[in-house]
Amino acid sequence: MAKRWDGRPYRRLCQEVRRRGDPCWLCGHDIDLTLDPRSPWSFTVEHLIPLSRGGDLLDPANARSAHRRCNSAKGNRVAPRTVGRASRRW
Known part of the structure; x- marks a missing residue:
């Protein structure tokens, strides 16, 4: 079955997630829902x-x-990239 991005069920899911008003689950910062959808800080x-x-x-x-920016940076990895770098212990 082909995956449809523009179908009514997907738009309904997007509206439901948006309505919850959760912060970005990747960086933890609030999402400004009034931003232009093309903005890197807009909701996805x-x-x-x-x-x-x-x-x-x-x-x-x-x-x-x-x-949008955090989502793009994650790519198709299952776990989000960790913030910062681990120090090397000698």
Whole structure:
């Protein structure tokens, strides 16, 4: 079955996630819902398990609020990239 990004069920899921008003689950900062959708700090729906790795497009348990920039930086990794670098111990 083809995955549709523009279908009514997906738009409904996006509205539901947006309505919750959660902060970005990747960086923890609030999301300004009034920003232009093309802004790097605008709202997007991020999938915990990426679609390319078998995640379900329409599963509410797989959907989280994220900034467009944070979502893009995560890519198709399952776990978000950790902030900062671990120090090397000699």
